[in-house]
Amino acid sequence: MADVLLEGRDLKKHYPVTRGFLQRTIGWVRAVDGVSFTIERGKTLSLVGESGAGKTTTAKAVLLLERLTSGSILFEGKDVYQFSQSQLKLEYRPRVQAVQQNPWSSMNPKMRVRDIIGEPLVVNTKQSKSQIRSRVLELLEQVGLMSDAGERYPHEFSGGQRQRIAVARALALNPSLVVLDEPVSALDVSIRAQIMNLLKDLQAQYNLSYLVIAHNLATVRYMSHSVAIMYLGQIVEYGEAEELFEKPLHPYTRALISASQLTIPEDGTQGAKQIILSGEMPSPLNPPEGCRFHTRCAESGESCSKDVPELKLIGQHWVRCNHYK
Amino acid sequence: MSNIILQVENLRTSFFTRRGEVKAVDGVSFYVREGETFGIVGESGCGKTVTGLSLLRLLPEPGGRIVGGKIILEGTNLMELSKKAMRTYRGKMISMILQDPMTSLNPVYPIGDQIAESVRLHQGLPDNMVEQEVISALRLLRIPSPEMILRQYPFQLSGGMRQRVVGAIAMSCHPRVLIADEPTTALDATIQAQYMALFKDVQQKTNVAIIFITHDFGVIANMCHRVAVMYAGKIVETAPTREIFNAPRHPYTSALINSVPRLDRKDDRLYSIEGQPPSLMNLPAGCRFAPRCSVVQEICREQEPPEVDIGNGHSVSCWKVK
Numbered sequence: 001m002a003d004v005l006l007e008g009r010d011l012k013k014h015y016p017v018t019r020g021f022l023q024r025t026i027g028w029v030r031a032v033d034g035v036s037f038t039i040e041r042g043k044t045l046s047l048v049g050e051s052g053a054g055k056t057t058t059a060k061a062v063l064l065l066e067r068l069t070s071g072s073i074l075f076e077g078k079d080v081y082q083f084s085q086s087q088l089k090l091e092y093r094p095r096v097q098a099v100q101q102n103p104w105s106s107m108n109p110k111m112r113v114r115d116i117i118g119e120p121l122v123v124n125t126k127q128s129k130s131q132i133r134s135r136v137l138e139l140l141e142q143v144g145l146m147s148d149a150g151e152r153y154p155h156e157f158s159g160g161q162r163q164r165i166a167v168a169r170a171l172a173l174n175p176s177l178v179v180l181d182e183p184v185s186a187l188d189v190s191i192r193a194q195i196m197n198l199l200k201d202l203q204a205q206y207n208l209s210y211l212v213i214a215h216n217l218a219t220v221r222y223m224s225h226s227v228a229i230m231y232l233g234q235i236v237e238y239g240e241a242e243e244l245f246e247k248p249l250h251p252y253t254r255a256l257i258s259a260s261q262l263t264i265p266e267d268g269t270q271g272a273k274q275i276i277l278s279g280e281m282p283s284p285l286n287p288p289e290g291c292r293f294h295t296r297c298a299e300s301g302e303s304c305s306k307d308v309p310e311l312k313l314i315g316q317h318w319v320r321c322n323h324y325k
Numbered sequence: 326m327s328n329i330i331l332q333v334e335n336l337r338t339s340f341f342t343r344r345g346e347v348k349a350v351d352g353v354s355f356y357v358r359e360g361e362t363f364g365i366v367g368e369s370g371c372g373k374t375v376t377g378l379s380l381l382r383l384l385p386e387p388g389g390r391i392v393g394g395k396i397i398l399e400g401t402n403l404m405e406l407s408k409k410a411m412r413t414y415r416g417k418m419i420s421m422i423l424q425d426p427m428t429s430l431n432p433v434y435p436i437g438d439q440i441a442e443s444v445r446l447h448q449g450l451p452d453n454m455v456e457q458e459v460i461s462a463l464r465l466l467r468i469p470s471p472e473m474i475l476r477q478y479p480f481q482l483s484g485g486m487r488q489r490v491v492g493a494i495a496m497s498c499h500p501r502v503l504i505a506d507e508p509t510t511a512l513d514a515t516i517q518a519q520y521m522a523l524f525k526d527v528q529q530k531t532n533v534a535i536i537f538i539t540h541d542f543g544v545i546a547n548m549c550h551r552v553a554v555m556y557a558g559k560i561v562e563t564a565p566t567r568e569i570f571n572a573p574r575h576p577y578t579s580a581l582i583n584s585v586p587r588l589d590r591k592d593d594r595l596y597s598i599e600g601q602p603p604s605l606m607n608l609p610a611g612c613r614f615a616p617r618c619s620v621v622q623e624i625c626r627e628q629e630p631p632e633v634d635i636g637n638g639h640s641v642s643c644w645k646v647k
Contacts, residue, residue, distance in 0.1 A: 050513035
């Protein structure tokens, strides 16, 4: 049996839409609508989707930065929502850390790098100054920065180096799970590979689990063990990364893969045939009836606008589509 | 083969700051044919956007200045035009789409007015004809129900629609050359695919030459006929798109292509280029890529490599290539 670190069960987050002086609720934005997943120890799960798919809300729920409307998060089998405040502070928060997307805005520009990396230790542990100093040096070395980097300020570093600092800060408390929200999308192409390789090395070394939020499928394939494709607050396809990329089942997944495929033009003509979706993602305030994707799906049949598809296990992975029985 | 519409020769653009001269574009030459898409690919700070802005002579002032070179558009050297004459070219003959549709549209004007602005300026049409032109520009970019959309404000449209409106403004006066600076970067993957397909269609209808500036090799593969790879203010390699992918000759080009993860195969480990691009204020002597190059030789650190034409429209600046 797989060693499950964290499990999300039927997560829902609905935001009220209010109007007028009395702030009457006139509707609900179903940002996340029944999402379940598991993250194994030492493995990477990626949530993929376009803006508005609900991937960031899901990640925020895992970090307990958003309170769910319903659903539960199990950490090592225990329901996090049943934890007391002190339990959360001791047993959950230090073990689940995050790296933000933009290394230009995720650090206080007035703090030295050693204080930025050491802050989680000051807040969460009772270590002495010298202990913290040596831990910071150790972390700097792990992420491939020079030991004198600690004395400098964030503006003295490039984007890639800053992202290394952010990774060092996330690792300070020896977490089990790191939530990586678009960890490389703000970086330059030649720097992305450096950071992705670093993240993979650290994962192997410390048996870390990652929850990656990303929109670039090639990055996801390189980083992940399993992948969940999200559309309008729901998971439409979920499975092992290799399986999912080799044999995508859901029409949306196939369109996404086609849109991000690098097609080298042959004999001077331009790229191969791509699947081009029509229209845009509908508003989560008023999602389409039946299958939520049917308004843009090239393969939608008559039943798709009526029947709500369930997540079904087809072969090795889960898919939410009426075409699979 | 169709005619060369734009020829850039030894373009040099610098920013003069208190700390010294920043050579953002340092001797860039290329040409674009009618109906062709020419890609400029590179990392941030390599000078690709400044190249685009220089072609329009729209550099931020004070500070930015074109210090040398020629920009020949249909036989006219844009560098020799007065500011006033340049204004009649800009938008009409050569226009540009910027990266972020949130910031390139004015939030307090309906989008119809924003397209009409350039139509009025360049074509001097009476008001009732202006609206027709605006609608046809919106149609060209396949914006649904243009009569209605032109009375809407930017905030009422989605990101993809807004970027189409920006495209409609750029195409409204039927330019011969369109510079597109990362037009798809701010868009979602499926919307990005729509936008690129749309552009191919617009190009077929109008035969416009497109200069596509991007950092994304996927976009290059999909859109461009020929590509130039830029590094630290210089073009290091120019080739037809297929050659860039199948037979890159410059070490930077191949390293860059290898460091991008691929969707169609499982990579165990990505190739990564060590270090980072040099500061443009303090460039290394010799080849600018030498400090990061894996096949560096003695001469690379001393002399700048010349541009070598290796046939098939493929040229490389590297000492390794003879």
